Amino acid sequence: GLEETICSMKLRENIDDISKADSYNPQAGHCTHLNSYKFPILQLLQLSAERGVLKSHGIVAPHWIMNAHNIIYVTNGNMRIQIVNDQGQSVFNDQVRERQLVVVPQNFAVVKQAGEQGCSWISFRTNDNAMINTLAGRTSAMRALPLAVLTNAYQMSREDAQQLKYSRDETVLLSPSTIPYAAGRV
Amino acid sequence: QQKNECQIQRINALEPTQIVQSEAGFTEFFDTNEQQFQCAGVEVVRHQIQPQGLLLPSYTSTPILFYVEQGNGVQGVMLPGCPETYESSQQQFEGRKGGRSFQDRHQKLHHFRQGDMVAIPTGAAHWIYNNGQEDLVIIALLDSINAENQLDQVHRRFFLAGNSQNEQQQQGQPIRTWGRGQQGGSQQKGSNNIFQGFDVEFLAEAFNIDQETAQMLKCENDQRGHIVMVERGLSFVSPIMSREQQGQQQRGGRGPAN
Numbered sequence: 001g002l003e004e005t006i007c008s009m010k011l012r013e014n015i016d017d018i019s020k021a022d023s024y025n026p027q028a029g030h031c032t033h034l035n036s037y038k039f040p041i042l043q044l045l046q047l048s049a050e051r052g053v054l055k056s057h058g059i060v061a062p063h064w065i066m067n068a069h070n071i072i073y074v075t076n077g078n079m080r081i082q083i084v085n086d087q088g089q090s091v092f093n094d095q096v097r098e099r100q101l102v103v104v105p106q107n108f109a110v111v112k113q114a115g116e117q118g119c120s121w122i123s124f125r126t127n128d129n130a131m132i133n134t135l136a137g138r139t140s141a142m143r144a145l146p147l148a149v150l151t152n153a154y155q156m157s158r159e160d161a162q163q164l165k166y167s168r169d170e171t172v173l174l175s176p177s178t179i180p181y182a183a184g185r186v
Numbered sequence: 187q188q189k190n191e192c193q194i195q196r197i198n199a200l201e202p203t204q205i206v207q208s209e210a211g212f213t214e215f216f217d218t219n220e221q222q223f224q225c226a227g228v229e230v231v232r233h234q235i236q237p238q239g240l241l242l243p244s245y246t247s248t249p250i251l252f253y254v255e256q257g258n259g260v261q262g263v264m265l266p267g268c269p270e271t272y273e274s275s276q277q278q279f280e281g282r283k284g285g286r287s288f289q290d291r292h293q294k295l296h297h298f299r300q301g302d303m304v305a306i307p308t309g310a311a312h313w314i315y316n317n318g319q320e321d322l323v324i325i326a327l328l329d330s331i332n333a334e335n336q337l338d339q340v341h342r343r344f345f346l347a348g349n350s351q352n353e354q355q356q357q358g359q360p361i362r363t364w365g366r367g368q369q370g371g372s373q374q375k376g377s378n379n380i381f382q383g384f385d386v387e388f389l390a391e392a393f394n395i396d397q398e399t400a401q402m403l404k405c406e407n408d409q410r411g412h413i414v415m416v417e418r419g420l421s422f423v424s425p426i427m428s429r430e431q432q433g434q435q436q437r438g439g440r441g442p443a444n
Binding site for chain 1: 240242243245246247262264265266267268270272290291292293295307308309310311313315334335336337342343344345346347348349377378379380381382383384385388389390391392393394395399402403405408414416420421422423
């Protein structure tokens with residue numbers, strides 16, 4: 001049965017087609033994931049990929065990847081990336097330009113914001129079904145926490161905790177902030 | 187595993203060698219340099235959490251399996267993509283301030299008690315709260331060489347809140363910090379939560395909040411450690427908690443349920 005499996009296996013999949021985007025936000029950008037569900041040979045390789053495009057000042061929500069390292073290569077434009085390790089130390093905080101590459105180790109927290117001209121990148125992940133966990137937005141870990149945990153963990157009021165939980169209704173790709181004094185543009 | 191890690195000539199019973207003290211409990215560590223642990227590729231920690239103590243949200247680079255040796259508690263595990271299915275109606279949280287109601291919505295909570303085994307997937311953020319009347323004691327195994335862990339062969343814990351800079355040396359035991367094995371050397375500086383590594387402006391923008399609130403995420407002046415005391419008890423949306431609250435309301439008192 002070998003010829004019915006590996007020999008006829010699909011070896012090519014386009015990741016640039018915007019109509020196939022998994023996440024899309026007109027104000028922020030879009031990204032497309034390619035994992036072993038869509039592209040079964042990746043199960044053999046234990047790898048997956050993501051193609052991302054951010055518009056001007058668009059943000060990728062702070063997040064960590066639970067089960068994979070992430071190798072980000074910028075194909076167009078530039079973006080600011082911050083990466084934080086398990087000690088809470090910023091291990092990278094810089095602009096990444098076209099043709100530059102950054103390795104984000106598993107579980108390290110990362111946030112990205114595109115520059116004025118926007119940014120696009122391809123990233124390779126060392127797991128065929130890499131799982132992202134966001135810190136801000138509608139599907140984030142912070143939203144999953146009870147308000148009482150937030151108020152006690154951060155010693156803040158319930159109003160602040162509510163603001164923290166619900167100020168972002170987007171999921172992964174975030175449009176530039178609507179709070180003027182919150183803006184920290186690159 | 188490196189060569190010779192399992193060429194064990196003698197096996198000894200082990201006891202915790204290091205401790206991290208916090209406001210509402212402590213965590214004990216077994217020596218990860220022990221050949222037995224290196225051979226098995228695992229680490230073991232023991233948490234002791236006082237009543238109303240909250241182990242702050244964190245995630246690790248390894249899967250965790252823990253046994254509840256004593257007490258009972260509640261745990262939240264934040265799994266990406268899962269909906270917030272525990273939600274309060276407007277009536278449940280009657281507190282109103284400035285005309286705004288305090289509704290809440292979060293992911294499912296899991297109650298556990300003495301004798302339970304609990305599993306936490308790699309990288310899943312979780313917190314634990316002791317809602318019992320006695321200390322909650324947990325023995326946790328962290329599988330460092332599990333295929334899910336693609337970092338080095340020590341478990342690394344990433345805290346989402348607090349910081350553990352106030353460790354005390356106790357009973358002649360050396361100081362230990364979260365997030366690094368002993369191979370990294372002793373007397374290291376304590377670990378901070380991951381928000382401390384981000385710029386405040388960046389956090390404010392990402393969360394769409396003001397900078398003062400974003401600053402709070404860093405917990406820079408928080409000296410409570412990784413297990414904090416919740417003075418008035420933690421209230422959250424939960425079937426069991428709702429029953430207790432109903433009982434309290436019927437009795438008209440604040441004491442624990444009979």
